Amino acid sequence: MTERETIAVAMSGGVDSSTAAAMLAHAGETVVGLTLQLWDQTRLAGKHGIPDAPKAGRCCSLDDVYDARRVAHQLGIPYYVVNQEARFEQDVVRPFVSEYLAGRTPIPCSLCNNHLKFDQLLQTARSIGASRIATGHYAINEYDEERGRWILKRPADLAKDQTYFLFGLTQAQLAHTLFPLGRLTKPEVREEARRHGLALAEKPDSQEICFIPGGDYKQFLTAYLEEQGETMPETDGELVTSTGEVLGRHEGVSNFTVGQRKGLGVASPTPLYVLQIDSASHRVTVGADAELATKTLRADRLNWISLAGLERPMRVKVKIRHRHEPAWATLEPDSRPDAATATFDEPQRAVTPGQSAVFYDGDEVVGGGWIV
Amino acid sequence: MQNGLQPTARVYMDANATTPLLPEVVEAMHPYWMEFFGNASSIHLDGQRARTAVDHAREVLAELFQCHEAEVVFNSGGTEGDNTALVGLLRRGDHLITTSIEHSAVLQTAHRLADRGVEVTFVDPLPSGLMDPATIRQAIRPHTRLISVMLANNETGVLQPVEEIGRIAAEAGAFFHIDAVQGAGKVPLDVRRIGCHLLSISAHKMHGPKGVGAMFVRRGTPVESLLVGGSHERRRRAGTENVPGIVGLGKAAELAMRSLEDGAWDRVAALRDRLETGLLRLHGTGLNGTGGDGKPVARAANTTNLWFDQVEGEALVIALDLKGVAVSGGSACHSGATEPSHVLLAMGLDKTRARASLRFSLLKTATDADVDHVLRVVPEAVEKLRAVSPVAAGTLG
Numbered sequence: 001m002t003e004r005e006t007i008a009v010a011m012s013g014g015v016d017s018s019t020a021a022a023m024l025a026h027a028g029e030t031v032v033g034l035t036l037q038l039w040d041q042t043r044l045a046g047k048h049g050i051p052d053a054p055k056a057g058r059c060c061s062l063d064d065v066y067d068a069r070r071v072a073h074q075l076g077i078p079y080y081v082v083n084q085e086a087r088f089e090q091d092v093v094r095p096f097v098s099e100y101l102a103g104r105t106p107i108p109c110s111l112c113n114n115h116l117k118f119d120q121l122l123q124t125a126r127s128i129g130a131s132r133i134a135t136g137h138y139a140i141n142e143y144d145e146e147r148g149r150w151i152l153k154r155p156a157d158l159a160k161d162q163t164y165f166l167f168g169l170t171q172a173q174l175a176h177t178l179f180p181l182g183r184l185t186k187p188e189v190r191e192e193a194r195r196h197g198l199a200l201a202e203k204p205d206s207q208e209i210c211f212i213p214g215g216d217y218k219q220f221l222t223a224y225l226e227e228q229g230e231t232m233p234e235t236d237g238e239l240v241t242s243t244g245e246v247l248g249r250h251e252g253v254s255n256f257t258v259g260q261r262k263g264l265g266v267a268s269p270t271p272l273y274v275l276q277i278d279s280a281s282h283r284v285t286v287g288a289d290a291e292l293a294t295k296t297l298r299a300d301r302l303n304w305i306s307l308a309g310l311e312r313p314m315r316v317k318v319k320i321r322h323r324h325e326p327a328w329a330t331l332e333p334d335s336r337p338d339a340a341t342a343t344f345d346e347p348q349r350a351v352t353p354g355q356s357a358v359f360y361d362g363d364e365v366v367g368g369g370w371i372v
Numbered sequence: 373m374q375n376g377l378q379p380t381a382r383v384y385m386d387a388n389a390t391t392p393l394l395p396e397v398v399e400a401m402h403p404y405w406m407e408f409f410g411n412a413s414s415i416h417l418d419g420q421r422a423r424t425a426v427d428h429a430r431e432v433l434a435e436l437f438q439c440h441e442a443e444v445v446f447n448s449g450g451t452e453g454d455n456t457a458l459v460g461l462l463r464r465g466d467h468l469i470t471t472s473i474e475h476s477a478v479l480q481t482a483h484r485l486a487d488r489g490v491e492v493t494f495v496d497p498l499p500s501g502l503m504d505p506a507t508i509r510q511a512i513r514p515h516t517r518l519i520s521v522m523l524a525n526n527e528t529g530v531l532q533p534v535e536e537i538g539r540i541a542a543e544a545g546a547f548f549h550i551d552a553v554q555g556a557g558k559v560p561l562d563v564r565r566i567g568c569h570l571l572s573i574s575a576h577k578m579h580g581p582k583g584v585g586a587m588f589v590r591r592g593t594p595v596e597s598l599l600v601g602g603s604h605e606r607r608r609r610a611g612t613e614n615v616p617g618i619v620g621l622g623k624a625a626e627l628a629m630r631s632l633e634d635g636a637w638d639r640v641a642a643l644r645d646r647l648e649t650g651l652l653r654l655h656g657t658g659l660n661g662t663g664g665d666g667k668p669v670a671r672a673a674n675t676t677n678l679w680f681d682q683v684e685g686e687a688l689v690i691a692l693d694l695k696g697v698a699v700s701g702g703s704a705c706h707s708g709a710t711e712p713s714h715v716l717l718a719m720g721l722d723k724t725r726a727r728a729s730l731r732f733s734l735l736k737t738a739t740d741a742d743v744d745h746v747l748r749v750v751p752e753a754v755e756k757l758r759a760v761s762p763v764a765a766g767t768l769g
Binding site for chain 2 (some may be wrong): 028032035037062069078081082083085123124126128129139253
């Protein structure tokens with residue numbers, strides 16, 4: 001058995017990654033299980049209303065490590081927990097905090113996938129003698145001979161599609177990554193888990209951002225900044241309408257996200273929504289639902305998957321947040337090679353700086369970037 | 373292991389984590405599981421059988437410690453001994469002196485006591501890993517009640533100057549506890565010469581069973597038991613005696629004393645030195661725990677701690693494990709991931725170097741073939757790691 005065949009599976013202790021590991025092990029592959037320890041769930045526990053005892057279903061909780069270890073033991077594969085806390089804080093938590101403080105709405109999962117998970121996992125895999133990695137993401141990854149490129153595609157279960165968070169994968173990463181669940185639906189994955197006798201087959205899915213227990217961003221920001229001995233920057237400012245009329249003041253831009261309706265602190269006969277957040281002037285613009293619609297968006301820090309680069313305009317569908325139904329648009333090259341502009345056929349609601357825009361051609365991910 | 377990743381031949385070089393039972397120990401324990409199962413506190417003959425076995429083990433331990441039998445208390449191991457010494461002696465307002473390189477059984481207990489109003493001073497070691505007795509002397513205060521220092525450090529093997537520290541404790545009128553978990557069985561003990569009041573050991577670090585240990589408690593030391601209940605162990609530790617465990621500990625101690633006389637450790641030291649010299653031939657490699665002359669300070673015969681430049685120790689441990697070599701790097705945190713060793717950090721290593729460090733601790737039964745195997749596997753693994761991992765060139769803390 002040569003080392004080339006060893007596959008390192010990222011195991012979170014959830015159903016998906018456990019089933020991915022089980023499928024590979026039962027197919028006779030040589031498998032090593034790895035859990036990335038990213039965040040110490042006890043670190044900010046009990047501060048500023050953050051729950052004391054982290055519950056299961058969040059990465060790095062002790063229960064999840066226990067579950068992952070048990071699955072690995074059941075499959076008879078070696079299993080290790082790898083400490084990536086320092087990198088996670090540097091590459092994911094810090095950027096998340098600064099983006100939020102700047103009035104943008106970041107997606108830590110994409111940051112993590114782009115900067116840490118795949119990159120670090122591949123490196124760890126190689127250093128322990130495995131050449132490929134596998135994860136429990138719902139996506140399909142195939143090599144296309146004609147184009148000479150690795151293509152990322154939407155999975156069989158569109159409801160579980162995670163390609164939106166995977167747009168940053170490079171060709172080199174895709175070439176060494178397996179997504180064993182890509183052609184299965186979630187119910188089929190649970191069935192597979194049961195078939196392999198995994199005790200966690202019925203474990204509920206996790207939903208929250210792993211390092212933010214309870215999902216309250218503001219609690220997290222306050223507690224994290226306090227731990228770091230930093231103060232929350234003063235970002236209070238004016239609340240204005242799109243015509244410039246001042247409606248009042250707000251207490252800080254990090255309280256808002258584009259499209260938000262609740263908690264604006266002003267009375268109005270018609271519902272008001274956040275339209276724009278200016279991180280320089282701290283001005284928050286609000287307006288009617290109809291004003292939220294935008295015809296164009298610009299994205300930068302692009303990564304191309306099905307193409308080497310965009311040379312001429314292209315018809316694509318663009319997804320602008322996790323639960324968004326991709327919308328038709330024309331994608332045009334920008335003066336900068338790592339940026340592009342998308343013009344929607346129909347205006348889209350709440351295009352939010354800081355989120356990512358991912359471009360699809362049918363089932364294929366063309367590429368994606370960060371909305372500016 | 374169905375996936376064929378675990379080679380059949382494994383070399384275990386993590387003796388400071390735990391050791392296997394020697395066959396003589398298993399044999400000695402065997403009758404006490406089913407045949408002589410009595411409760412050592414019972415009046416009847418079944419109880420008396422058990423009592424005799426416990427008493428015999430006590431005699432052996434008294435010989436190991438060089439103390440009176442009445443000064444031996446059996447317990448559940450090193451953590452309980454360390455906890456008993458600190459919690460059993462210190463009250464609000466007392467002062468404790470310990471070191472920053474102790475085992476977490478002492479460090480965490482000290483932190484908890486600090487939360488409860490005990491004043492604690494953590495003294496740092498010299499860069500060699502050795503405690504300077506003068507720094508302990510400087511830490512003495514009028515209300516210093518206890519000094520707790522380890523005999524041999526678990527990460528570096530460095531032997532601490534406990535006799536000198538014992539004299540300092542005596543001058544200050546403070547109690548002195550020694551965590552001898554790593555030292556016991558590797559170096560001779562003599563509690564009178566050291567001048568300690570308390571000393572803790574654990575069976576499983578010296579080829580005895582897990583979950584059992586013993587403590588030397590000098591007569592008249594007012595240490596309170598952690599566990600309250602029956603009048604076992606002369607009221608110093610409640611709870612039915614772990615008879616098979618105590619028998620195993622007694623046999624392990626007997627064999628350990630024999631090893632101290634028959635040159636077994638000289639043989640291990642020679643193997644360790646050959647391993648160390650071989651690994652130090654790799655470029656970008658160095659020894660943790662050297663004095664100003666670059667030579668290692670006095671340390672336990674079985675331990676060496678080395679750094680490998682541009683290597684993530686955690687990945688190296690995994691890579692070696694998959695090649696059949698068991699070693700350790702740093703300490704395992706709550707989830708099982710590796711944290712940089714607090715001992716190496718206290719010695720002044722930066723985090724990157726501490727994370728690039730590995731501990732090799734040889735069993736008393738180590739062989740030339742073990743060393744040959746490790747000397748074959750480690751250079752390959754290090755080379756591979758350096759090729760694939762830039763280790764972020766020290767940018768991460």
